[in-house]
Amino acid sequence: MVTHHPQKGVELYREDEAFVVLVDxxxxxxxxxxxxxxxxxxxxxxxxxxxxxxxxxxxxxxxxPRPVRDDEITATLADGVLEVRLPIADRERDGRRIDIG
Structure with missing residues (x-):
């Protein structure tokens, strides 16, 4: 298995509905x-x-930049690279529009 090593020591990107952090x-x-x-x-x-x-x-x-579901964060360390997956929270948690009656 080949592990991706971040070029500058730390890398943050979005993959599907999660943020992925790689740390060398x-x-x-x-x-x-x-x-x-x-x-x-x-x-x-x-x-x-x-x-x-x-x-x-x-x-x-x-x-x-966005809230995450902190109870679903996972992390692994393999071949000197820490990988942390942070699932992005639903937009509803960011707030909602309130109608004025």
């Missing part, structure tokens, strides 16, 4: 990475320590 994290293990969704932002933090070597630290926060 070579040398990081799953246990090194912490993901949080808060205030319509995806927070990625990673810390990797090896004996006798420097500590590698990564931190990035991404804002998304």
């Amino acid at each position: 994290l070579p040398g990081f293990d799953r246990e090194d990475v912490e993901l949080r969704w808060r205030d319509r932002r995806l927070h990625v933090e990673a810390i990797h320590r090896e004996p006798g070597e420097r500590t590698k630290v990564f931190h990035r926060s991404l804002g998304l």
Whole structure:
């Protein structure tokens, strides 16, 4: 399986009804990475320590242009690439038109 590596370390795109975030994290293990969704932002933090070597630290926060269904966010880490899928919420959640009577 060939994994797509983002050119600038982080890539955000829309695929069907979800946003996809790719983060290049070579040398990081799953246990090194912490993901949080808060205030319509995806927070990625990673810390990797090896004996006798420097500590590698990564931190990035991404804002998304539309609300997502936060209870359906999924993430995988394979071949040094973190992939996070964030399903886009229905438009009704963004608001609605109110008729004046």
